[in-house]
Amino acid sequence: MAIEIHYTKLGGCFFIAALTSFMLSNAFADCRKVETLKKTEASVKPNKAVIKTIKGEGDDLIDCVDIYKQPALNHPLLKNHTIQLKPSGTETVSGVQDEIFQSWSRNGECPDGTIPIVRRTQGFEHPPSKTMPQFEPNKFELIPPPHHEYAQVSLYGGQYYGAQAGFNVWNPAAYNEDNSIAQIWVVRGNGKALNSVEAGWIRMSPRDNRTLLFTFWTHNSKLHVTWQGDGYQSTGCYNLECPGFVQTSKKFALGVPISPISGYNGKQYDTFVSIYKNTNSGHWWLQVQNEAIGYWPDTILPNLRGSAELVSWGGEIYDSQAEGHHTSTQMGSGHFPDEGFGKASYVRHLQYMDDSSPLTFKDPAGLLTSVTKPSCYNLIVKDKTPDMGTHFYYGGPGFSASCP
Template sequence: MTDHNVKSDTQGDGGDVIDCIDIYKQPALSHPLLRNHTIEMIPPPYPNENETNSSHQDDEQVLQSWLSQEECPEGTIPILRTQAFNSSTPKSSPPFNITDVQFTPASGHEYATVNLLGGQYYGAHASLNVWSPLSEFEENSISQIWIAGGHGQARSTVEAGWKINSADKQTRFFIFWTGHNYKDGCYNLECSGFVQVNRKFAIGLPIKPVSTYNGKQVEIFLSIYKHQSVGQWWLMVQDQALGYWPDKILPSLKGSADTVTWGGEIYNSEPGGRHTSTQMGSGHYPSEGYGKASYFRNIQYLANSGKFVDADELITYVTKPPCYNLIMQNKATGFGTHFYYGGSGYSARCPK
C-alpha cells in the first residue's frame, strides 16, 4: 500500500493544489455504510459501446491541461487540497413532483431544463458545450445532468456538470450527490460518498479552454449509468470512467431512477431588489443558436433494455422565460435529440 500522501504541491492549471492520495484512504471509504466496501476498479461494460459519441474534443486536454505534465502514480487518486470551488449558495434539484407533474422551484432557484418523469431510468448521457458566464454575489451558474429518485426527504440524486460562481470566476467540472433531499451529500470529494478510481482527473479542477462566442465550441461528454446487476452509479467524462456512487448511500436509487433532467440552473439572490445579472449557459438566449447559445446534444437515457435510447418524450421546464429560456430542436445528424438554453439575467428584457 502506498503512503497516504504520495505526492503533493502539484499545481493545477487554475493554481489549485492537487494531492495524490492512496486510493484506499480516499474520503469515500470513511462513510459509515462504506467502511467495508471493496473498491471496484473496473466499470461494467458501457451500454451501446459501439455507438458512443465519437466527437469528444481533445478528450483529457479539454478538461485539465495539467495532465499533459503531471499525473498521479498507480494506486493513488488526485484530490484538490483546497476547495475554492465552494460557495454559500445552496444546492437544489429540479422541483418536480412526479405524481402530478407540478413544478414548485426552491426559493431563488431558476431553471431551463428538459425532463423525463415517472419511468424507470438507469442512466443518462449527453454532450454539452462549456462556457464562462458572468456570475455575481457568489451566485452559481450551473449546467448539468440530474438523476433522481424518491420523494420528499427520501429524495436521492447523483449529478454532474460544470459550474461557475463569482468568488472563483473559473468554470469547473463538478459532481454532487445527496441521499436525503440535500440534507446530506456534497460536491466533489468534500465528504465521503463518491468512490474515485481514475488517477488522471482531479474532480473540481477548471475546464480549459471554454467555448467562444461565434467561435470554437468546446464540449464535454457526460454519462451516468448503472447496470441493473450491480449497485453502483458510474460516472464517465469523455471516454474516461472516473468512479461511482455506491447505491448504499442513495436509498431511493437502489433500483432505478424516476426522474432524469438535463439543463441549466442559477441562483437568484435578487441583489438590490432586482433580478440577478448572473448568466445561464453562454449568457445568450437559445434563439441565437449554434456557436452563440449553450446546448445539450445527443440526449439519451438508459432504459430497462440495458441500452441507451433517444429521449423523445421530454417535458420542458422554464421558470422565467424573459430571463432564461430553452428551445427544443428537431433531431439532426450528429446532434440527435438536442436543445439550446440560457440567457442574460437582469436586462430590459428581464427586469425582475
C-alpha cells in the same frame, strides 16, 4: 451551412457502444478489499495518503492520493467496502481528445493506484447553494425552490437506468455568491425521501472566473443519522467534500477547471457526461469523455437502489440576492437560445437508458420542458440532426429590460 464542432471522437455510436458494454457484462473488474480510515480522520492526511503533488492552475495543488485511503471510505456505510475499479466488463474506449481537458495534466500525471484530489477546492470557499425542484407525486409539475431558476428538459414516470449528453462548455458571468450550472440530474423520490446524483459544469463568482467539473449527491451530514439522503433538507455534497463518491480515475480531478471553453462566434467545445447504473453491482457510475471517473455506491442511495424515476438535462441558476433587481448571472453562454449555434449554449446527443431489454442508451421522445423565467433564461428544443442528435439550446443573460 457547415457546422464545426470540436469535441472528442467519442460521441455518437462509439461512445454509446462503450457504455452499453459496461452494462451487459456480468464480469467484475479487478477489486481489492479496502481498509477504512478511522472515523476520527475527517479528511485525507497528506503525510499518509498523498503519494505525489502536481501544480494546477492558479493556487491549485493536485494531490495524488492512495485510492484505498480516499475520503469516500470514511463513510460509515462504506466500512469494508470493496472498490470496483472499473465498471463491470469495461472495454478500453479507443479515441483521441483533440484538446487537454484539464490543464494540470500538462504538469504531470498521478501514478497508478492513486486518484487526483485538488487541495484548494476540497471544500468550496463559499459552498454554492444546491437544491432540486420539487414535483407533484404521479405527475411532473416543476416547483422551483426560492432563489433557483431552471431551463431544463426531463423524462418522468419511467424506470431509468442512465442518462448522458454532450454539454457545450462556457464560462458565464456570475456575481455575488451566485452560481451557474449545466448538468444531468438522476432522481428518485420527493421531499425528504429524495435521492439525486448530478454532474456537469459549474461557474461560481468566488472561484477565479473558471468553469469547473463537478458532481453532487444528496446526503445527511450527521454521522449518527444514516447518511442515506435527506432530499436537500439538510445539505448536499459536492465532489469529494464528504465521504461517499468513490473515485477510480487517476486522469480527471473533480472541482478543477475545464479547458478549453467555447467562444462567441468561435470554436465550440463540449464535454460528454454520463451517469448510468451498473446493474451487476448496483452502483451509479459517472463517466466524463471516455473516462469512468468513479461511482456512488448503492448503499448510500437507498431510493436509487432500483431505478430512477426522473432524468433531466439543462441549466440552473442560484440567485443569492434576496432583494433588488434580478441577478445578472448568466446561464449557458449568457445569450438566449434563439441565437443558435456558436452563440447560444446547447446540450446535444441526449440519451437515456430504461428497463428495455437489452439495456441500451436510446434517444428520448416526449421530453417535458420546464423554464421558470423565460424572460431571463429560456430553452428551445430542436429537431434531431446527425451532428447534434436530440438537442436543445438554452440560457440567457439574466437581468435586462425584459428581466427586471
